[in-house]
Amino acid sequence: MNGSLANFKPITAPTSKRSFYVLLSIVLLAFINTSACAVQESNTYPVELFSEMHYSQAYKAQEPPRLAPLADSVVFVSTGHPDSVLRVPDKRSRTYDPVIAGNLYQVNCSVCHGMTGLGDGKATRHITSSSSFYATSEGEPYKSPPNLVESAANRLNEREIMFRFVSGWNGPVMPEFGKILAEEDIRDIVNYIFDDSTGLSK
């Protein structure tokens, strides 16, 4: 044993090297943790570190950002004075306008009865499909939405009769428009169907 202490080499790495390895193993562990989600999703650990962060109350990525109200906005307490609110023509004093009535028809009726009222709207093939719920439970498909131009000419050939038909309940397909639209809107639509200069019957 001569001068053995001088030749002694410690078996542990120097401090800087050791902390490097500690750091490396933490980083590696973190990666193993994130990739091995199954461990965490099966709730083996009471604290879930990465995979389920979106369930955390503090982190709501699924919510859109919120807009702050305008600085000088006021709380709504009542409708404004007629002189200062939007001037939309009052339905009761509105006279028949084929552009307004045509829009009402297109929005509410054309999906079934077609843009020109021939009964060929986009929804027709679904209504009459032989694989519809109606067809499979009743044994035969539902009837096609009728041609409204022809109806105005031959069947519901008075505006009042058609108005009452459209307002009421008419089977499981066509909505009961008396519960959806104002009377004036339904009358506008019926006028548009009968209109032989600019409407459907031209």
Ligand code: HEC
């Ligand atoms: C979801 C589809 C659908 C929509 C939307 C729809 N209808 Fe109908 N409509 C039908 C079907 C189907 C019939 C056949 C009546 C039945 O179900 O027995 C019908 C029948 C009618 C008839 C009777 C015609 C006749 O001679 O027998 C009139 C009139 C009519 N619709 C007008 C309208 C008007 C006006 C609108 C819009 C305000 C409208 N419909 C919206 C599906 C629709």
